[in-house]
Amino acid sequence: MAHDHAPANGPGLIEDYALLSDLRTAALVGKDGSVDWLCLPRFDSPSCFTRLLGDHRDGHWQLAPTATVRDVSRRYRGNSLVLETDLRTDTGTVRLVDSMPPHEKNQQDDPCLVRHLEGLDGEVEVRMRWVLRFAYADAVPWVQHVRTEDPTDEYVIGVAGPHAVVLRGDVLPYPVSGELAHEAVFTVRAGERLSWVLQWTSDTDQVAPPLDPDQETRDSEDFWHEWTSRLRYTGEHSEAVYRSLATLKALTFDPTGGMVAAPTTSLPEALGGDRNWDYRYCWLRDATLVLLALDNYGCSDEAAAWRHWLVRAVAGDPADLQIMYGISGERHMWERELDWLSGYQGSAPVRIGNGAFRQLQLDVFGEVMDALHLARERGLQDTARSWDVQRGMLTHLETIWQQPDKGLWEVRGPDRHFTHSRVMVWVAFDRGVRAIEEHGLSGPVGRWKELRDTVHEEVLTKGFNEELGAFTQYYGGTELDASILLIPAVGFLPGDDERVTSTVRAVEQRLRHGVLVDRYEAAEGEHSVDGLHGREGSFLACSFWLVDALAGAGRRDEAVEMFEGLLELANDVGLYAEEYDLHSGRFTGNFPQAFSHLGLVNSAAVLYGGHVRNESVRRGPWSRR
Numbered sequence: 001m002a003h004d005h006a007p008a009n010g011p012g013l014i015e016d017y018a019l020l021s022d023l024r025t026a027a028l029v030g031k032d033g034s035v036d037w038l039c040l041p042r043f044d045s046p047s048c049f050t051r052l053l054g055d056h057r058d059g060h061w062q063l064a065p066t067a068t069v070r071d072v073s074r075r076y077r078g079n080s081l082v083l084e085t086d087l088r089t090d091t092g093t094v095r096l097v098d099s100m101p102p103h104e105k106n107q108q109d110d111p112c113l114v115r116h117l118e119g120l121d122g123e124v125e126v127r128m129r130w131v132l133r134f135a136y137a138d139a140v141p142w143v144q145h146v147r148t149e150d151p152t153d154e155y156v157i158g159v160a161g162p163h164a165v166v167l168r169g170d171v172l173p174y175p176v177s178g179e180l181a182h183e184a185v186f187t188v189r190a191g192e193r194l195s196w197v198l199q200w201t202s203d204t205d206q207v208a209p210p211l212d213p214d215q216e217t218r219d220s221e222d223f224w225h226e227w228t229s230r231l232r233y234t235g236e237h238s239e240a241v242y243r244s245l246a247t248l249k250a251l252t253f254d255p256t257g258g259m260v261a262a263p264t265t266s267l268p269e270a271l272g273g274d275r276n277w278d279y280r281y282c283w284l285r286d287a288t289l290v291l292l293a294l295d296n297y298g299c300s301d302e303a304a305a306w307r308h309w310l311v312r313a314v315a316g317d318p319a320d321l322q323i324m325y326g327i328s329g330e331r332h333m334w335e336r337e338l339d340w341l342s343g344y345q346g347s348a349p350v351r352i353g354n355g356a357f358r359q360l361q362l363d364v365f366g367e368v369m370d371a372l373h374l375a376r377e378r379g380l381q382d383t384a385r386s387w388d389v390q391r392g393m394l395t396h397l398e399t400i401w402q403q404p405d406k407g408l409w410e411v412r413g414p415d416r417h418f419t420h421s422r423v424m425v426w427v428a429f430d431r432g433v434r435a436i437e438e439h440g441l442s443g444p445v446g447r448w449k450e451l452r453d454t455v456h457e458e459v460l461t462k463g464f465n466e467e468l469g470a471f472t473q474y475y476g477g478t479e480l481d482a483s484i485l486l487i488p489a490v491g492f493l494p495g496d497d498e499r500v501t502s503t504v505r506a507v508e509q510r511l512r513h514g515v516l517v518d519r520y521e522a523a524e525g526e527h528s529v530d531g532l533h534g535r536e537g538s539f540l541a542c543s544f545w546l547v548d549a550l551a552g553a554g555r556r557d558e559a560v561e562m563f564e565g566l567l568e569l570a571n572d573v574g575l576y577a578e579e580y581d582l583h584s585g586r587f588t589g590n591f592p593q594a595f596s597h598l599g600l601v602n603s604a605a606v607l608y609g610g611h612v613r614n615e616s617v618r619r620g621p622w623s624r625r
């Protein structure tokens with residue numbers, strides 16, 4: 001990847017970050033040894049380190065040599081999320097080992113971040129800088145050194161309102177005169193090892209006893225190795241596939257089974273622009289597709305946990321179904337702007353909440369019905385409520401499927417009859433019919449069959465433009481949209497159907513740039529489909545969709561070449577953001593993004609796996625027509 005220089009006091013390049021997660025929240029650590037993003041105690045809680053969306057004064061925790069760093073190399077230990085960062089200077093090299101131990105067994109344990117610093121060779125003077133700011137950098141905490149009755153237990157505690165963290169370690173930081181910051185400077189020699197544990201605390205009167213940092217790190221590593229040992233994948237590029245699967249797992253909120261689309265908010269889709277959104281929520285679309293993919297690779301527990309989450313979240317009147325929820329199923333995600341933050345490298349505004357939660361996006365019905373259908377096919381037993389929920393959703397869809405909507409890209413422009421939305425309406429009714437015909441469930445099969453056929457006919461007549469030889473973004477339009485590449489994946493038409501192959505060629509001509517694909521063509525200004533300003537980067541998930549479509553069209557060699565090109569765009573620890581800006585050679589958008597990693601694992605399954613997600617639907621109804 002290309003490497004620009006990031007401003008000294010601001011955040012690094014998006015691709016310079018690595019992810020830590022304890023399956024409840026996540027941190028981003030830069031190549032400079034700085035934790036620049038951490039929300040506690042949950043993914044969607046306010047952050048206490050927010051340099052990512054502003055500058056060093058907005059909170060960070062850095063362990064770095066005082067001298068110039070000549071070289072940085074990083075890796076996760078095996079398939080785990082224990083991160084090693086080696087920092088080489090003229091006088092020696094130190095290794096940072098960072099992790100967040102998942103506490104699956106004891107959900108009551110407060111989340112913590114564990115850091116070790118090891119001297120590898122020579123000696124290195126290190127500065128630890130600890131700038132704590134709660135409430136997305138809006139609250140400067142009261143910070144105090146505490147000596148307990150136990151002479152071995154000394155800590156620093158930072159408190160502001162409902163937020164509190166405790167820092168314990170071999171060297172504690174002290175206030176820097178004239179600055180709202182804490183610091184310690186010390187020397188690490190070859191063979192020496194120092195450790196720290198930062199722990200969120202729910203009760204400042206009763207601070208939890210110290211944890212053993214070595215044990216916590218071992219637990220993290222064991223957890224991830226045990227989890228990945230359950231995965232089934234023997235195809236090529238297994239390192240990239242395993243990293244993507246671990247990343248998808250890392251974005252799931254273990255207490256409920258929900259998952260976030262990404263652990264960040266407001267990393268810009270266009271650098272310097274205002275396409276900045278909060279992704280720390282559970283989109284039915286993203287979560288459904290991800291958990292299906294995990295199941296595909298042998299992780300059925302996650303699929304079962306997600307269905308449990310889903311059935312609770314959408315309980316009640318199906319007319320109230322939302323396209324996204326909070327990670328515990330919360331309904332409200334009112335969007336707000338944090339005007340005290342300058343935004344990632346000046347990309348303002350920073351938003352929390354996401355106004356898209358009130359949108360109508362018809363495709364969501366299809367994705368949820370598809371996932372539940374495949375879960376059933378793979379042997380996940382129905383629960384008392386799961387089919388009721390599906391029936392309720394279809395009954396509601398019968399009344400609204402002809403409405404224009406915002407589409408899967410959640411446009412902020414006018415509602416339209418998006419072709420992809422209607423394809424997914426077809427999927428919803430098709431899976432409903434199959435549940436009845438193939439699994440003996442009860443429902444109005446005749447009516448749903450009729451609707452399925454009506455929608456199919458409508459899409460073929462109104463969504464396909466004969467002159468262009470392509471399915472268009474919306475009925476009557478001439479713009480293209482990469483979501484149309486999913487037509488064969490969901491079984492609407494076979495991959496080698498002439499209408500599909502000519503659409504693939506048209507997408508290649510108009511949306512493809514090398515291995516990258518834009519998600520749609522958007523004119524700027526008043527005619528813009530998305531209702532937004534500026535141009536975004538190419539969309540990584542769509543790039544993987546083209547890989548699948550090429551393979552489906554019998555162009556496997558080209559598909560493999562494109563897939564391998566996309567693998568080269570990952571950062572040094574195998575992570576992807578939402579988008580890639582071709583001009584600057586940089587990641588854009590939230591990071592790491594589930595949708596992108598989902599694209600990768602699905603393409604690997606298509607190209608090398610035995611577990612193609614839609615095996616059964618690919619046999620598809622067209623064969624019965």
Ligand SMILES: OC[C@H]1O[C@H](O[C@H]2O[C@H](CO)[C@@H](O)[C@H](O)[C@H]2O)[C@H](O)[C@@H](O)[C@@H]1O
Pocket residue numbers: 261269275277278279283285286354355356408409410411412595
């Ligand atoms: O750029 C417009 C929209 O961007 C976000 O939506 C995108 O992310 C979602 C989560 O990964 C995904 O489900 C959706 O398909 C993407 O378009 C944002 O959340 C929207 O509010 C925004 O309008």
